[in-house]
Amino acid sequence: MTPEEFDKRQNIKVSTDVLLYTVRNENQENLRKLPEKKLQLLMIKRKGEPHKGEWAIPGGAVESNEDVDAAAYRELKEETNIDNVYVEQLYTWGAKDCGLRSKCTRQNYAVSISYMALVDSEKLNIQAGNDAEEAKWFTVQCSTMATNLEDGKGSVLGKERDYYLTLVHQEGDKEIECSAIVRVKHIIEGRVVYTEREVLESSNIAFDHAKIIQYSLERLQNKVEYTNIAFNLMPEFFTIAEIQDVYQILLGKELLTPNFRKKIIDVDRLVVPTNKKRAEKVGHRPSILYKFNPDWFNKNL
Amino acid sequence: MTPEEFDKRQNIKVSTDVLLYTVRNENQENLRKLPEKKLQLLMIKRKGEPHKGEWAIPGGAVESNEDVDAAAYRELKEETNIDNVYVEQLYTWGAKDCGLRSKCTRQNYAVSISYMALVDSEKLNIQAGNDAEEAKWFTVQCSTMATNLEDGKGSVLGKERDYYLTLVHQEGDKEIECSAIVRVKHIIEGRVVYTEREVLESSNIAFDHAKIIQYSLERLQNKVEYTNIAFNLMPEFFTIAEIQDVYQILLGKELLTPNFRKKIIDVDRLVVPTNKKRAEKVGHRPSILYKFNPDWFNKNL
DNA sequence: GTAATAGTGTCTCTGAGACATTATCGT
DNA sequence: ACGATAATGTCTCAGAGACACTATTAC
Numbered sequence: 001m002t003p004e005e006f007d008k009r010q011n012i013k014v015s016t017d018v019l020l021y022t023v024r025n026e027n028q029e030n031l032r033k034l035p036e037k038k039l040q041l042l043m044i045k046r047k048g049e050p051h052k053g054e055w056a057i058p059g060g061a062v063e064s065n066e067d068v069d070a071a072a073y074r075e076l077k078e079e080t081n082i083d084n085v086y087v088e089q090l091y092t093w094g095a096k097d098c099g100l101r102s103k104c105t106r107q108n109y110a111v112s113i114s115y116m117a118l119v120d121s122e123k124l125n126i127q128a129g130n131d132a133e134e135a136k137w138f139t140v141q142c143s144t145m146a147t148n149l150e151d152g153k154g155s156v157l158g159k160e161r162d163y164y165l166t167l168v169h170q171e172g173d174k175e176i177e178c179s180a181i182v183r184v185k186h187i188i189e190g191r192v193v194y195t196e197r198e199v200l201e202s203s204n205i206a207f208d209h210a211k212i213i214q215y216s217l218e219r220l221q222n223k224v225e226y227t228n229i230a231f232n233l234m235p236e237f238f239t240i241a242e243i244q245d246v247y248q249i250l251l252g253k254e255l256l257t258p259n260f261r262k263k264i265i266d267v268d269r270l271v272v273p274t275n276k277k278r279a280e281k282v283g284h285r286p287s288i289l290y291k292f293n294p295d296w297f298n299k300n301l
Numbered sequence: 302m303t304p305e306e307f308d309k310r311q312n313i314k315v316s317t318d319v320l321l322y323t324v325r326n327e328n329q330e331n332l333r334k335l336p337e338k339k340l341q342l343l344m345i346k347r348k349g350e351p352h353k354g355e356w357a358i359p360g361g362a363v364e365s366n367e368d369v370d371a372a373a374y375r376e377l378k379e380e381t382n383i384d385n386v387y388v389e390q391l392y393t394w395g396a397k398d399c400g401l402r403s404k405c406t407r408q409n410y411a412v413s414i415s416y417m418a419l420v421d422s423e424k425l426n427i428q429a430g431n432d433a434e435e436a437k438w439f440t441v442q443c444s445t446m447a448t449n450l451e452d453g454k455g456s457v458l459g460k461e462r463d464y465y466l467t468l469v470h471q472e473g474d475k476e477i478e479c480s481a482i483v484r485v486k487h488i489i490e491g492r493v494v495y496t497e498r499e500v501l502e503s504s505n506i507a508f509d510h511a512k513i514i515q516y517s518l519e520r521l522q523n524k525v526e527y528t529n530i531a532f533n534l535m536p537e538f539f540t541i542a543e544i545q546d547v548y549q550i551l552l553g554k555e556l557l558t559p560n561f562r563k564k565i566i567d568v569d570r571l572v573v574p575t576n577k578k579r580a581e582k583v584g585h586r587p588s589i590l591y592k593f594n595p596d597w598f599n600k601n602l
Numbered sequence: 603g604t605a606a607t608a609g610t611g612t613c614t615c616t617g618a619g620a621c622a623t624t625a626t627c628g629t
Numbered sequence: 630a631c632g633a634t635a636a637t638g639t640c641t642c643a644g645a646g647a648c649a650c651t652a653t654t655a656c
Contacts, residue, residue, distance in 0.1 A: 012365070066395075068393060068394070085493065089392060089393065092414050094367075094369040109365070188595065188598055192386065192533065232492065239635085240636085241634080258620090258638085261635095263617080267617065284634040285636075286627065288636090292492050294492075297494065298449075301459070301494065542607080542608075558609085559646095559647090562608095584605070584654065586606085586609075587653075604655100606653105606655095608653075610650075613646105613648090615645085617642105619641085619642085624636080625636070627632105627634090
């Protein structure tokens with residue numbers, strides 16, 4: 001195909017969506033107890049049709065002559081005034097399922113390139129979004145139910161996993177809640193596995209954005225296990241208990257403290273101790289503050 | 302932004318590119334020696350400008366109202382008449398670097414969504430491409446040279462890795478050779494690492510496709526270590542020596558046979574023995590044929 | 603027997619996981 | 630002393646890696 005032919009055929013809109021995650025302390029109950037941490041995601045309220053009033057992943061059109069990665073960074077900067085954070089391309093979503101920003105008609109449909117960004121909440125508290133849009137942080141919760149797909153005779157054809165997603169924004173007494181069920185089907189055909197992702201229910205979440213959120217959570221979980229990705233959610237100095245907490249939230253399971261310490265300090269060498277300690281008067285042995293070990297990059301780049 | 306505003310702003314072309322890999326036996330020297338396996342990549346010769354006569358990754362425009370994944374499958378089918386194989390979305394490349402199918406001007410530029418597909422060569426021998434384009438298989442070779450980026454005082458700022466890529470197509474005496482150098486820079490800035498990928502030299506490879514090839518090789522290498530991806534390059538039945546060979550080619554290093562056997566048979570349980578043996582009269586103990594263990598999916602989906 | 607590849611057995615060391623124990627603070 | 634969390638030590642077992650060894654074929 002010549003470039004000329006190519007030019008005539010398409011009318012596809014390209015947008016980038018940025019999933020911005022952070023981890024926040026939710027409530028400071030008492031001195032002796034540690035504050036509870038929560039994974040939070042930034043969403044914006046849609047002001048126009050379609051899906052007016054529902055909550056969507058922030059994003060927008062790629063501008064002409066702009067690199068797609070640059071578009072994601074720009075979008076993030078516009079939305080949150082945040083810079084210099086971890087950003088990663090996630091996946092590019094097709095147009096057919098009408099998932100996206102633009103109304104889906106025969107002539108006019110969209111491709112969405114989704115990105116995931118991670119910030120530590122301390123950085124966030126200083127700056128705030130400057131866009132006219134209404135942006136809010138939602139606490140993310142996700143639980144799973146899996147079933148095997150079998151033919152009559154007991155041999156496995158695949159696996160089906162339903163993700164129950166809940167997003168809650170708290171502001172004093174008021175509470176905004178979004179929820180969705182995303183079904184991920186893995187179908188075995190010979191030696192190839194096809195994966196389908198489908199939004200079964202979606203309440204208060206625009207388009208098929210629940211699907212993208214689920215995908216990002218999956219990626220986040222995987223990467224926590226073998227990269228330093230979690231440290232993008234941490235401030236410069238933190239205790240082992242705090243980073244363990246973040247790991248537990250991301251992985252959705254509890255970890256044994258002594259083993260976690262050993263792994264992160266001695267085995268993976270992801271952190272190094274500083275000579276600082278938590279200054280607050282707490283009713284127990286004060287914890288040593290650690291920081292990310294920059295030396296880790298030497299072995300892992 | 303309203304959909305109406307959105308519609309007016311863009312003129313971006315979207316295409317999918319499919320990197321189709323296979324593993325082939327190169328030359329059957331003698332009976333006692335095992336045939337040497339090579340990783341091969343399908344490339345097509347460009348018939349129009351720009352980059353006329355150079356070799357490019359097969360691909361084409363996403364058609365209106367077509368899902369991007371579907372476009373990749375369609376492209377693959379058109380190019381090779383192949384179906385039912387492993388296909389994975391790799392990365393979506395920006396427009397600014399003029400990387401792609403369409404000529405890059407201010408008004409008109411392109412986004413490329415690249416996919417990687419894997420086939421076993423037995424399936425390939427039966428079918429052939431039906432497209433009018435000239436498509437050929439190139440043996441892929443890649444070597445690396447890494448240097449640390451340091452400031453004056455010995456602290457590491459990042460890492461720079463040059464990939465020397467060589468693609469060779471053999472046909473009797475004739476030989477077509479493409480080559481390129483791709484530089485991957487990892488720059489540490491605080492706790493965030495930025496990765497830049499740049500084509501330093503490119504001979505006979507169209508656009509910046511060398512960059513995409515390098516990226517796919519990296520992904521392939523990573524996935525070999527923790528998924529069953531390599532088995533998409535294998536026929537139904539194979540010996541341990543053969544699958545070990547494929548692992549070695551993909552990883553670019555030798556593995557110790559006893560340990561590889563133990564891992565793949567007993568630990569990961571990726572393969573199960575059949576009661577078949579290699580029938581050919583070979584001058585040594587005949588090897589047992591194994592197949593991929595479908596049960597592996599139970600634990601790994 | 604010999605050449606060549608197929609396949610097994612053994613030893614060491616690291617790291618994952620479970621769990622018991624000690625340390626250090628405020629009150 | 631007590632409550633609470635921080636931090637360390639110990640034991641077991643699985644798996645990675647290195648390497649010596651045995652098995653089976655054609656000639």
